[in-house]
Amino acid sequence: MPTIERVNDFVVKFANVNGSGSASANGLFAKAILRMGVPVAARNIFPSNIQGMPTWYEVRVVEAGWRGRRGGVELMVAMNPETWKSDLAEVEAGGYVFYDSTKALPRAPMRDDITLLGVPLTEICHEAYADVRQRQLFKNIMYVGALAAILGIERDVVDGLLAIQFRGKDKAPLLEANRNAFRLGFDHASEHLEPIGLRVMRRDGVGERIFIDGNAAAGLGAVYGGATVCAWYPITPSTSLPESFARQCRRFRTEPETGRHRFAFIQAEDELASIGMVVGAGWNGARAFTATSGPGISLMQEFIGLAYFAEIPAVLFDVQRGSPSTGMPTKTQQCDLLLAAYASHGDTKHVLLFPEDPTECFSMGAQAFDLADRLQTPIFVLLDLDIGMQEWLTDPFRWDDTRRMDRGKVMTHDDLESGKDFGRYLDVDGDGIPYRTWPGTHPKRGAFFTRGTSKDRYARYTEDGATYVDNMQRLLRKFETAKSYVPGPVVEPAAQPTRAGVIWYGSTGAPMAESLAQLEAQGVHLDRMRVRAFPFSDAVAEFVDAHEHVFVVEQNRDGQLRMLLINECSIDPQKLVSILHYDGNPLTARYLTAEIAEKAALFNVTPLRPKGGSVRPQRGAAD
Amino acid sequence: MTYLAKPKLHHPDLPKNALGFTRRDYEGPVSTLCAGCGHDSISAAIIQAFWQLAIPPHRVAKLSGIGCSSKTPTYFLGQSHGFNSVHGRMPSVLTGANAANRDLIYLGVSGDGDSASIGLGQFAHSMRRGVNMVYIVENNGVYGLTKGQFSATADKGSKAKTGFVNEDEPIDLVLLALQLGATFVARSFSGDKEQLVPLIEAAVRHKGAAFIDVVSPCVTFNNHSGSTKSYDYVRAHNDAVNRLDVILKREPIAADYPPGSVQEVMLHDGGLIRLRKLHPEYDPTDRLGAINYLHQRHAAGEVVTGLLYAHPDAADLHDMQNTVTTPLNALSDAELVPGAAALAAFNAALR
Known part of the structure; x- marks a missing residue:
């Protein structure tokens, strides 16, 4: 039987029972490989449940550095008898299955094209530990030890990671116990199992990059963005974002002399109250945000419209997931694009940011607050579960200490005192953005009454039609202005001239990059554009114009990005070809390549002969 | 309503408060509510109170939801920032505004539809959180702007102008506030x-x-016989438990109060409320007693008025949040942004 032989290029999948404490052991495994300088792409595939249901963790060991899920498994760590059968079936021919050999194997047809690797984990644990919970927890560390032995993961690396995890005197006994469990697994496997065809070999492929999830990154981004009020309501998969904000605030925003907080963190009674508090705080001059998912955005619709018409800065992080209600809360999708772009009643359009990884979750998470103040409107940052809740290997976060918060057009006491004309909805600069005042600024000037749409340029109540239209047209001018502030698309030409292009946003970028390389190897060349924000800059329409066909890749059923492009850029729908994936699992390069190659064949996407006249996009980002 | 604009010139001899402002400086544009509307009297009371307290109008933020009552903040405190938000959601907007700047005075104005029906949840949670605010519900038992439907505070058995009788139990916001921890x-x-x-x-x-x-x-939809929110009904059934004087500094009790008829409550800022008791047994520092009394009198068809409960040393939202004394909206970059060095350390811990 031929076995798979691979170095630094294989997938290990852990099949566990949730609530069994496997997550930290599996994370330790991934980090150990990173510390050996070999990139990994990890995905947690988890149920909507706290304890007892199946859960999986995939570690793709990938020296080439691809960040998406690949599909397929070379080594299954089968720790859940309930899913044994399907887990076994998922392993590639010639692959390996690691299991606890204390008890007899579950009754299931055995495959003859895989290698079984049994370690009596339960037995070793029973001998070593008396406590039931300890037996469970240390079993996890023990299998990490055994895997380290058979895959060639360096023992010292794991020891070092454990030392960091259990730092401090009070944790010394825990450190020793964990090291011991690791050693028991490692020694047993070294003694009883042969090294297998899958190897981790030390490289220098990780560099400066860090391993973090997008929600933690965005929460820190909000700290750096100067947010002081966070109002939120728990909802998967966004909850860890505000929790990250609070954790980092307690660390960075606690006044040293008094122990008091330079932030407010309010868990609201529902999403309506969350966004209401954000609107109130934004109106009153604080930088405020909420974090939620699609169902929360649905509930916030009325307030989002009010904030749009009353021109109140607000930031909303939407960590997208399968919806509605209990549908697929722990599965990823990009299904809220239209919901966010046109949120609320009346004529509304909103500014959206599309981070592609945790690094951009941090940078856009901070930038969103400048945009909200500058444009005086709600700003949506659209993450999804794949970015938000998965740890990614990503570029380190950077900050320029000379940077200052852009509070936008705010009239101060001195401005008002000097007699400057103040009209809350007066377009002084021709960019559609009016000046505002914060409550309490000046004893005699600058006060105004905030309402929805019934107002004139000086915020006086009116129901006059022409005045309404005047204000609505100004809001359109402001939206046009937004194009010059939001991040522009990132464009990159194919290796060879081509008439076809591809557009995507957000987490799709990870498998997309890999897929483009695969397609190129097959002779399918695509110019590429990653959109980073809505409203779309003019470069987006120009990109589509320059191609005969453009694939629009996204993770929802209806092709929402495609619809938005057609609608907002007046594009011929025939030119935009949807590539969709929406089963809730992280998108894979295998899937994308197959889909695009099939459709590309229909459109005859072959390289252009190098003759003059074809439009070549320029590499780089338009800002 | 009237179409006559208010005169801009004030009589030079109008009395002034400690800030040198006349009562007119606390007014707003002329009301557009129906002539005789109870809400206009409340606006007048708000103007009077803020003028007497000599509060700088621009240090007040007035917020409301949607409805007749929520229109009224336009008609008082014209030098204050105002916010006519969405139906039933004033409490959350006010909570956020308060979080942003603890130094202003927050006045929330709402109605019975706004607070007891669509906004009951937000009403409840703003009480729980101890948001430092004055929350006034202008309670008429009906929806005025949509022409006379009952609201959730209408008493069971009360009769609409159209003859329709309300069969639903009423919500008493005072009882809810007491239960929810309002202070x-x-x-x-x-x-x-x-x-x-x-x-x-x-x-x-x-x-x-x-x-x-x-x-x-x-006056338009709920002031007829058969209504329990009419002028006549409330005048006939008003069970006032006390009258109060607000005294800025502690002063000796004047001799003309009968013994046992006065109760004093210290305010957080050192001021004093002096209650002239109309019911000798009523104690406004006893939350449970207040709840019992309200239930009893409601069963008897009475409307209990006065200061029903006060807890002067209450903690507010900012105490619970443990926020700094500087308003959050006034914190600088240096106070908020941890900087590049801290970020480098953060990165290093993730490798």
């Missing part, structure tokens, strides 16, 4: 300015969630 709870009547003005003054000076339910007859 200043009162009820008054728009037709009783002498009672209402000092209640508003005391509520403004109270630290924490101060709630005043003001029965305010709707």
Whole structure:
């Protein structure tokens, strides 16, 4: 039987029972490989449940550095008898299955094209530990030890990671116990199992990059963005974002002399109250945000419209997931694009940011607050579960200490005192953005009454039609202005001239990059554009114009990005070809390549002969 | 309503408060509500209270939801920032505004539809959180702007102008506020300015969630016989438990009070509320007693008014959040942004 032989290029999948404490052991495994300088792409595939249901963790060991899920498994760590059968079936021919050999194997047809690797984990644990919970927890560390032995993961690396995890005197006994469990697994496997065809070999492929999830990154981004009020309501998969904000605030925003907080963190009674508090705080001059998912955005619709018409800065992080209600809360999708772009009643359009990884979750998470103040409107940052809740290997976060918060057009006491004309909805600069005042600024000037749409340029109540239209047209001018502030698309030409292009946003970028390389190897060349924000800059329409066909890749059923492009850029729908994936699992390069190659064949996407006249996009980002 | 604009010139001899402002400086544009609306009397009481307290108008933020009552903030405190938000959601907007700047005075104005029906949840949670505010419900038992439907505070058995009888149990916001932890709870009547003005003054000076339910007859849709929110009904069934004076500094009790008839409540800022008891047994520092009394009198068809409960040393939202004394909206880059060095350390821990 031929076995798979691979170095630094294989997938290990852990099949566990949730609530069994496997997550930290599996994370330790991934980090150990990173510390050996070999990139990994990890995905947690988890149920909507706290304890007892199946859960999986995939570690793709990938020296080439691809960040998406690949599909397929070379080594299954089968720790859940309930899913044994399907887990076994998922392993590639010639692959390996690691299991606890204390008890007899579950009754299931055995495959003859895989290698079984049994370690009596339960037995070793029973001998070593008396406590039931300890037996469970240390079993996890023990299998990490055994895997380290058979895959060639360096023992010292794991020891070092454990030392960091259990730092401090009070944790010394825990450190020793964990090291011991690791050693028991490692020694047993070294003694009883042969090294297998899958190897981790030390490289220098990780560099400066860090391993973090997008929600933690965005929460820190909000700290750096100067947010002081966070109002939120728990909802998967966004909850860890505000929790990250609070954790980092307690660390960075606690006044040293008094122990008091330079932030407010309010868990609201529902999403309506969350966004209401954000609107109130934004109106009153604080930088405020909420974090939620699609169902929360649905509930916030009325307030989002009010904030749009009353021109109140607000930031909303939407960590997208399968919806509605209990549908697929722990599965990823990009299904809220239209919901966010046109949120609320009346004529509304909103500014959206599309981070592609945790690094951009941090940078856009901070930038969103400048945009909200500058444009005086709600700003949506659209993450999804794949970015938000998965740890990614990503570029380190950077900050320029000379940077200052852009509070936008705010009239101060001195401005008002000097007699400057103040009209809350007066377009002084021709960019559609009016000046505002914060409550309490000046004893005699600058006060105004905030309402929805019934107002004139000086915020006086009116129901006059022409005045309404005047204000609505100004809001359109402001939206046009937004194009010059939001991040522009990132464009990159194919290796060879081509008439076809591809557009995507957000987490799709990870498998997309890999897929483009695969397609190129097959002779399918695509110019590429990653959109980073809505409203779309003019470069987006120009990109589509320059191609005969453009694939629009996204993770929802209806092709929402495609619809938005057609609608907002007046594009011929025939030119935009949807590539969709929406089963809730992280998108894979295998899937994308197959889909695009099939459709590309229909459109005859072959390289252009190098003759003059074809439009070549320029590499780089338009800002 | 009237179409006559208010005169801009003021009489030079109008009395001035400690800031040198006349009562007119606390007014807004002319009301557009129906002539005789109870809400206009409440606006007048608010103007009177803020003028008497000599509060700089621009240091007040007035917020409301949607409805007749929520229109009223336009008609008082014209030098204050105002916010006419969405139906039933004033409490969350006010909570956020308060979080942003703890130094302003927050006045929330709402109605019975706004607070007891669509906004009951937000009403409840703003009380729980101890938001430092004055929350006034102008309670007429009906929806005025949509022409006379009953609201959730309408008493069971009360009759609409069209003859329709309300069969649903009423929600008493005062009882809810007491149960939910509001630390200043009162009820008054728009037709009783002498009672209402000092209640508003005391509520403004109270630290924490101060709630005043003001029965305010709707002259157009709910002021007929068969209504329990009409001028006639409330005048006939008003069970006032006390009258109060708000005293800025501790002063000796004047000799003309009969012994045992006065109770004093210290305010957080050192001021004093002096209650002239109308019911010798009623104790407004006893939350449970207040709840029992309200239930008893409601069963008897009475409308209990006065200062019903006060807890002067209450903690507010900012105490619970442990926020710095500087308003959050005034913190600088240096106070908020950890900087590049901290970020480098953060990165290093993730490798």
